[in-house]
Amino acid sequence: MKRVVVERKILERNESSAQKIRSILKKQGVFTLNLMSSPGAGKTTIIEETIRMLKDDYGISFIDGDLETDRDAERIKALGIDTVQINTSGACHLDADMVLRAVEKISLDCDLLIIENVGNLVCPATFDVGADKNVVILSVPEGDDKVKKYPVMFNAADVILINKIDLLDFMDFDMKKVKKEAKQINPKAEIIEISAKTMSGFDKWISLIERWISEANQY
Amino acid sequence: MHEGAIAESIVDILKETKEAENIDNIVKVRLKIGIMSGVMVDALLFALTALKEEERIIKDTEFDVIETNVKAHCVLCNKDFYFKKGDDISLLCNKCGMPLDIIEGKEMEIIDIEAEQ
Numbered sequence: 001m002k003r004v005v006v007e008r009k010i011l012e013r014n015e016s017s018a019q020k021i022r023s024i025l026k027k028q029g030v031f032t033l034n035l036m037s038s039p040g041a042g043k044t045t046i047i048e049e050t051i052r053m054l055k056d057d058y059g060i061s062f063i064d065g066d067l068e069t070d071r072d073a074e075r076i077k078a079l080g081i082d083t084v085q086i087n088t089s090g091a092c093h094l095d096a097d098m099v100l101r102a103v104e105k106i107s108l109d110c111d112l113l114i115i116e117n118v119g120n121l122v123c124p125a126t127f128d129v130g131a132d133k134n135v136v137i138l139s140v141p142e143g144d145d146k147v148k149k150y151p152v153m154f155n156a157a158d159v160i161l162i163n164k165i166d167l168l169d170f171m172d173f174d175m176k177k178v179k180k181e182a183k184q185i186n187p188k189a190e191i192i193e194i195s196a197k198t199m200s201g202f203d204k205w206i207s208l209i210e211r212w213i214s215e216a217n218q219y
Numbered sequence: 220m221h222e223g224a225i226a227e228s229i230v231d232i233l234k235e236t237k238e239a240e241n242i243d244n245i246v247k248v249r250l251k252i253g254i255m256s257g258v259m260v261d262a263l264l265f266a267l268t269a270l271k272e273e274e275r276i277i278k279d280t281e282f283d284v285i286e287t288n289v290k291a292h293c294v295l296c297n298k299d300f301y302f303k304k305g306d307d308i309s310l311l312c313n314k315c316g317m318p319l320d321i322i323e324g325k326e327m328e329i330i331d332i333e334a335e336q
Contacts, residue, residue, distance in 0.1 A: 004331060006236055009326075010232065010327040093221050122257065126225075127221070151308060155321075
């Protein structure tokens, strides 16, 4: 019997593809966001509104990860944005190889690339897709217990958007508790309360993206 | 269930190792999985067992998973904090309130293998 020391990261291939994506995008001066949430938290609507507010000043491209359909991609295409659809055919997350293939197809003549991950609060947290910042969205109707239930996802966030705050009056959603628990599992993440319906909080969110884009261009 | 994709990545590394080390039947594989890695160990073992049908290389392989707890460090106080499964993880230093850095608990590694030559 022979013992062989391996000591290799299981996801090393994903990590090296993610690094490849980062270096391609950096060379092109493209800043990249990866949006993650459970299904129905409002990813696509937030992306639509974000694009509407930014597209006059910035070039934007969009990669959409979806299990089966291209419905979300069609919504973004309608805004005149270059879009590449990734159908994961049932896989619960995007991985760096899928995104790398999409990056090779998409227009990189832009300032901002938005990646919409598959709707799921578990699996996407484990796979680096080469983005500069991870955005995790929690919506009010999902309930105020989600941060504790999905610590790995909330720990992976650079910013946490709490969406659908226009529904706060109708839900038992303890915002103070959610913010406290989010701070505990991820002290460094910014937390922004928004509503993609009333556009409340979008000024903060948009100015954060603009700051990130300008910081990325300094290097 | 992303553990299926992780199981496939394990098999890919085992194939490379088998080739490089010129070994035959892989009897045992030791894995290190952090409790904050996002991997459910039971789901991973289930996925590996399911893969045995199509991947001959792991047909008779036993997988041994070592779960690592979270170790977090406060740079200011030079203090370590430990959390095990089921603990309420707070990554704020209880002395100074500053964010802690996670040192251990997010890893996913193949440690070593035992094989027949």
